[in-house]
Amino acid sequence: MKPSARAKLLDAALGTIREKGYSATSVDDLCARAGVTKGAFFHHFKSKDALAVAAADHWSETTAGLFASAAYHDPADPLDRILAYVDFRKSLIDGEIAEFTCLVGTMVQEAYGASDDIRGACWRSIAGHAETLEADIAAAIEKYNVGGITPESLALYTQASIQGAFILAKAKNDPGVAIDMIGHLKRYIELLFKPEGREARRP
Template sequence: MARGQGALDNNTYVRIIARMPKPSLKDAILDAGLKVMFRTGYHGTSVRDVTAAAGAPQGSFTNHFRSKEAFAYEVLDRYFDVTRGLVAEALEDNSLTPRARLRRYLDIITGRLQADGYGRGCLIGDLSLEAAGSSELLRTRLAEIFAEWRLPFAACIAEAQTRGEVAADFASEELADFLLASWQGAILRMKVDRNPSALERFKTIAFQTVFKEPT
């Protein structure tokens, strides 16, 4: 085909390719960062570690994140999105009673922790311990996450109290905070022991005391 009738010369082709947007590596970097941060912690994770795990050049990190702190913020949000889904899976299951939904959530998390060999815990809890004291940005976001996280639990507990499944000695919001905070402690102990004993012990005691059915 003659030039000017639909054919592209090499220079035109190169200019078109140069103007085309390059595929974003942001998702790959965030996915890799989550895995690396679980393994080495916030302070132990370097940009080099993350980009190497993502198979991305180091320059691509700074193209998407202004700092390691901002990167951890987005990793945390990505993780919390998954957590929201797990909460909904359990607490929105209307085939179960409210009290059974609470137990179902803990069992779902136990199964996921088992799949990881009880060596990986909860990133929200990990960052609360490691980064909340050194990053005001992350501390503030973690506080927001805990405030949001407790809402569906408080609603489920309030429903259980209304149905007479759980005693109403304490406000549902307080019981939701207790459940989440104590569960985080059990997960930390699980990581040390590398077995589910702490998780099962918490579930047994919690549902035979605080969340027991009133007699």
């Protein structure tokens, strides 16, 4: 089955918007990259903003598949699963910057004030992914007897740290700085759950 124009446009959007930003990406850019015409674009999306919302949703589904099938869910200990997630995020940082950075994190900075639909789609993507971490965090909080944080808050903080790491990588034009930043995130989680000299509460 040959890919439809709609699917090709969505894939083109993931790449082009991460390279050039949302506003700087023209409808013609997307059509050229997807190999379709403008008529096809506006047949499938009623506006450029509507494509952005669809692209954010497409991004959510794509990344959800990637993370659901990843190996970081395997460890028996919930803290180990969280740390494996962080390591997995670190391992994804490779190659061109536009290939490992986050579509919705890029897009929401430009669109939050102009389109509530786009902003909402980006938030759903970020918050929805963060939610997939909450069960492990809640289990680790229970097992290691940690107070003062909520699973939701820490899950969102992992995403904030990673988004910030991407910004620094773009600014320095160096993926290495993003890896270094995520190292701090990992250290925070380790310190939070395993302070020196204390062991986990044995069940």
